Amino acid sequence: MAEELKKVVLDYVTKEYLEDDSEPITYDTPLISGGIVDSFSMVSLKRFLENRYQIQIPDDQATPEAFDSVNKIVKLVEEFVAKKK
């Protein structure tokens, strides 16, 4: 699942938060500290993950640190998907 999840998140961030001719991002590109996704936009990214994977990420775990790269987001989502099972 991890590989597919990584691709989904990377594609979504690229499509929604980057301009057309921006430098491509990697799985480790800093998203929040790198200024690509700000704290307000993080809300829509969280909503996307919750909708797509039918999970609820509590606000105290949706921190800038936990959302700071695709890899970190994937780790967080996997945690909540596992809990669901």
Next chain:
Amino acid sequence: MSNIGSYDERVRNFNWEISEKEIGYKPGDVINIGWYCTDRICELGQAGKTALIWEGHTGAEKTYTYNDIRLATNTIGAFLRGLGLEPGERVCLFLDRIPELYLGFLGILKIGAIAQPLFSAFGDEALFVRLSNAETSTVITQKKHAPKVRKILGRLPHLKHIVIVDHDGVSPLRDREVAFSLEKSTPVEHLDIHPTTAESPSVLHYTSGTTGLPKGVQHVHYSLISQYLTAKWVLDLRDDDVYWCTADPGWVTGTSYGIIAPFALGVTQCVLDAGFSAEAWYKWIEKRRVTMWYSAPTAIRSLMKAGDGLVAKFDLSRLRHLASVGEPLNSEAVVWSRKVFGKPFYDTYWQTETGCIVISNYPGMEVRPGSMGKPFPGITGTVLDPVKNEPYTTHGKIGLVALKFDWPSRMRTYWNNPEAFEKKFRAGWYITGDRSKLDAEGYFWFAGRDDDIINTAGHLVSPFEVESALLEHPAVAESAVVSKPDPINLEVVKAFVTLKPGFTPSQDLDLEIMNFIRKKLSPLAMPQEIEFVPSLPKTRSGKIMRRILHAKEWGEEIGDVSTLEDD
């Protein structure tokens, strides 16, 4: 001993000439903020002193002395003049917090043009209404933001130049685009500074209104007089300080106290161009040995959330003075800061329109946690009875925060909108739009807004602007936008939406609308919650009753509903 000394004594003996004399200005002289912030400091023998320490999110660092910023601002000014720019033209800075933003701002002022900073996260529609209203002739931007300008270019006949500060030299420049590299340009040693005078326009900041489009708040070069003195007395800035103002210059705090005041005082300031993270912020304070920190309640609450343990991991002992702005600072935050930093955050109150701090807590004066403080010396503030339009004669009553509009950095008008400017006054008082009460000792206590404007993380969002943008989404039939309480941001945007036939509420549609507003306006304006409703409460004449929805969100009494239409 603080710079202000005794607040009461300053109030008794106050005159703005104190500031004029300190900076060497006499009425009728030329006064150019760009010159005062750079050349003058060099002439005072501080050319080699560090003016700006900048670090980007990738870790790239740049340091500029006062002579460096003098040359850089000359170079930018000369470049713009070379494009044919005339004094009075509006030049928009649409940039992240990179050095060109800070230096470009002063370069624009040096040639007598008007600086129009805009938050780089603005979407294309938010950008369009502001550039269109100001009839902006030039936009200075980065290649990453240029696509937003290109999208609206066809609707901006006044826009002559788009200056790209980081063009790679390879990809072709498009219509009206021109490349400029500060690093590759030959520094301009001498620039004829435009002889602006006290009332010459300097800065145009856009702010949200309850109705209508955003308004351009126009300031003048004489604003320097009160920005200088308030920074000295409230922020207590001193010669050996390392100052960090966390505000983005897309907002007025970022220009008044993130560019003008600290540079005019010859202070060293540092800028971190990176997103928020508690750890990164503490690391920055430790690394740069920050002594004076000016931040915002939302950030402070986020730091509180990150926990006390994190604070203990860093050496923050250099911090000497802390202040906050943007929204009311809750008493818990003041108490927390005393506990973890050993000193309180001093709350300061002001607006885009006031141009400088007008009510504040002062070093050396007792801080009453949760209070806005007292008016700055020389500024008359009161709480006005909203019915009689007279100051309350007894304390403790909630009314309108009103000011005598007579200090140097007050706005001079709303750009192309004198009617809106006139509406800000009642019985000779400037009405801030905020409500508060006064206690027996003259401290102001914030009680909320007097209109529908949403204050989210210290930034004002107009419900009207969000509602207008929502109506452009193909699924939205009607909308009403109100604030909703939020533990970190004070308030966030919430939208009530009715859908057109053929559309049904869903999680995907909810997210689609959120992203639609984020891209069109800005992340701040994006509704963090959308409630799909079958209909909206309206008066019999068809006007949407936002206050009913607002009251429900805040758990308040709904009040008079006699004009509500029957469904």
